[in-house]
Amino acid sequence: MSTGSTGAKVVPLKPDAKIESRRIDRALLARLPVPVQAVQQKGKQILAGLLRTLFDKADDSLFELADRAVNNQDQNLYFESMREVRLKRRNVETQFADQVDSAFAVLAGGEAKAESGDLSDEEFSLDNLSLVQNDELEELVATDSMITKANERFAESIQHLALRLDSLVPHKVYQKNNPLGPDVLCAGFVSASGCMTLDIKARLVLFKLFDRLVVTQLGNLYDEANKTLVEHNILPSLKGQLRQDRRAAVAQRAPTQQGGQSGYTSAGGQASGNSSVDNEVLSTLQQLLAEQRGGVDGDQLTPEFSGSPTIGTTDVMRLLSQLQQRDLPSGQRNIKSVLDHVLRARDDGKKLGQLDDDVINLVNMMFEFILDDRNLASPMKALLGRLQIPLLKVAIADKSFFGKGGHPARRLLNELATAALGWQGDGGEKDALFKKISAIVQTLITDFDSDVSIFSEMLADFVSFTEKEKRRASILEQRTLDAEDGKAKSEQARALVNQSVNALIGGRNLPEPVLKLLHEAWGNVLFLTCLKHDTQSDEWKDVLQTAADLVWSVSATLDKESRAKMLQLVPDLLKRLRTGLESVSYNPFEMTQLFKQLQGVHLARLKAPVAPAQAAAPTPPQAVTNEKREPAEQKAVQQVDAVKDVEAIKTVAAPVIEQTPQAMVESVIAALPAESEVQAKLEQDPNDPLLMQVARMSPGSWFEHNDGSQQYRCRLAAIIKATGKYIFVNRAGMKVAEKTAPEFAQALRDGQLQSLDDGMLFDRALEAVIGNLRSTRGR
DSSP states (O other): OOSSHHHHHHTTHHHHHHHHHHHHHHHHHTTSOHHHHHHHHHHHHHHHHHHHHHHHHHHHHHHHHHHHOSSHHHHHHHHHHHHHHHHHHHHHHHHHHHHHHHHHHHHTTOHHHHHHHHHHHHHTSGGGGGGSOHHHHHHHHHHHHHHHHHHHHTHHHHHHHHHHHHTTSSSOOOTTTOTTSHHHHHHHHHHHGGGSOOOHHHHHHHHHHHHHHTGGGHHHHHHHHHHHHHHTTSSTTOOHHHHHHHHHHHHHHHHHHTTOTTOOBOTTSOBOSOOTTTTHHHHHHHHHHHHHHTSOOSOTTOOSOTTSOEEOHHHHHHHHHHHHTSOOOTTOOOHHHHHHHHHHTSSSOOEEOHHHHHHHHHHHHHHHHHHHOTTSOHHHHHHHHTTHHHHHHHHHHOTTTTTOTTOHHHHHHHHHHHHHTTOOOSSGGGSHHHHHHHHHHHHHHHHOSSOTHHHHHHHHHHHHHHHHHHHHHHHHHHHHHHHHHHHHHHHHHHHHHHHHHHHHHTTOOOOHHHHHIIIIIHHHHHHHHHHHSOTTSHHHHHHHHHHHHHHHHHHSOOOHHHHHHHHHHHHHHHHHHHHHHHHTTOOHHHHHHHHHHHHHHHHHHHHSOOOOSSOOOOOOGGGOOGGGSOHHHHHHHHHHHTSOOOTTOOOOOOOOOOOOHHHHHHHHHHHSOOHHHHHHHHOOOTTOHHHHHHHTOOTTOEEEEEOSSOEEEEEEEEEETTTTEEEEEOTTSOEEEEEEHHHHHHHHHHTSEEEEOOSOHHHHHHHHHHHHHHHTTTO
16 A cells, blocks of 8 residues: 555554444344353453463563563564553453454354454464465464464363354354354464564463463353353253264264255355254254143154144245235134144145144243233234244244244244333334334244244344434433433432531631631532542542631630731631632632631631630530521521431541541541442332342343332433432433432332343244143143
8 A cells, every 4th residue: 555645545544444333243243142142241351361361461471471581682583572561461352352342243143253363264274374474374373283282172061062052053064163262362462462473482371371361261161151151051961972873873864864854044145954963952942832632642753643634834934924824813813723724625625734733832931921012012022923824834834933033934023022012102113113023023924934034134124223212312311311320320429518617617706708708619629629539539638628728717825826827827718618619610809808808707716815825625516506506697697507418328427536637638538438338328128028129130230110190111221329329210311310320229029120031032932832731831
């Protein structure tokens, strides 16, 4: 590329390409099944910790190498490398995390990314060593060595992880594209570390550290990833020998099953319906159905009733396609009874085969659960209910449907239900979400015959739609949360200022001008300083010191030494007061009046007789009553008491004792509560189970609110720690309610708030069917 104007125009496009790639990754990651997303988050968390350890050790290793260097050139090289690693480590960590996300995004359907990844593998494979420079050759050899050792050391765990992921996603998962496999992780680190300008010597040191501190520790990563998937009931009984047997069985059956009607082609072009692993769920369900019927069939996958002529699967699909185009009676749920009625009207006397009959019963039971699900509004349930026949056709044609979490038809149903969770029908059929879901359902009913790729197309279209909706809602939601956060910080800062000023005053009988200056004028300075900085900052200590100096100047017992100190203090004190008030744009006229009144107070004190050296202690706070105060002072105290405070922070006047201004400041700062203490005070009775449940709530949970006068659906958007408030928003991101922890718990107790299950609808329905079949077994 030339260095002229043309090249300059191209360079700015690179950051946009990265941003677009991340946006695409986020959209694809959102389409992954929940168990895969859980593995992704767990994996990134563990890897981030390992990388932090690596970079912490890298500094020491490079320093030791510099210390042992035999010449100045090598020493400078390692010192420069130390500086480069320190500056760029955050970039490397971020890019490495992006590489892991991209690898997971490929599994979600990122075909373009998959092709790009394949080209990259080919370009940097050891077969093409003649095409690279010596430095790159050393990098490739080091990387290949790491990958080989890791794949041998953790072979079984890696294969288990690949098989479990493969059962959930549409793309085939194998060694090279396993997003947590050594191939992807090592290549990702090499790519991410490319942003650092390092000599090959220092770069190889970094790779050795990556091998020792990250790659050799991957066993824990794979154990946790497999454990997470097992907890989600993904192939929980998988064993090494079982895996080999299944692979052999699949390999033997593959030639005879090509073109069979039990397989389907995913969006990525890979047949995924022939795996015995995917058929495990269907086999289990068939066994449960057989036990419910009172007997176990000899072969659960036998597609026929013994001794009875059966209708072929092709004819069943044809009948379902005809029913799909008809308007079935309103509320008709049992498609099985409709099919039986149609078959009885035929002259051939054929019945449904056992396998088809079981599949129809299972889908029918699942949709009974969906149509009874209280988590969805009735109009949305009616819409999704119309998908029963299209999904039934998919289940009959593709026996991996029940076990394949990444099946596009399942994912589409889950996406539709998740988006519909917050829909409450305000806009009726004119609502954009309702219209979109209605259009997708109608398209599937009208156009779907046997090609399941239409589900992938509808899924991509709907995800794109929901991403736009989420972006619009997130902007409004963020504004709402920013406003609430600002309000909470303001309340907390005002409470801390009020507490600090009252602690400085204690039980001292201060003149009215000084009280007004402290609570109103200088209180604003304290308030803004508290908002901009924390209460441990130098800025806060400075303005608090000015307030302490003011209190001391009008309340301390003046002996000869104190009088001299006061004469020195007052000019500087007035200068600091004026500067601070001007910084908050305090009214100049009122400032002049306050300063005149303060000047009178100071002059009166300086003219008063000098106190004896052993002066009596000032009157304790208990002896100072409102009756002994001047009327104007009583009014000022009442104004102070009227300031609204955060409930958990109570102001307690300290005893009046002789202190230096510095000691006053230190005692006030020490008495201020830490954030954790404030939060602890905001919490209520830990023995209340509902309060404990509220304390465990995390943002993102959906609820249905119904107090008799209002009914709406809302999502817990944030928990404002400073005030202990729970902020709820609707689907559009607008705030609809705020509650304290006790109010939240009471609403749950009274049934005004009911939690909605935002789990994947298909998975919940399948779990419910399995649970019902097991509960009725043997009856």
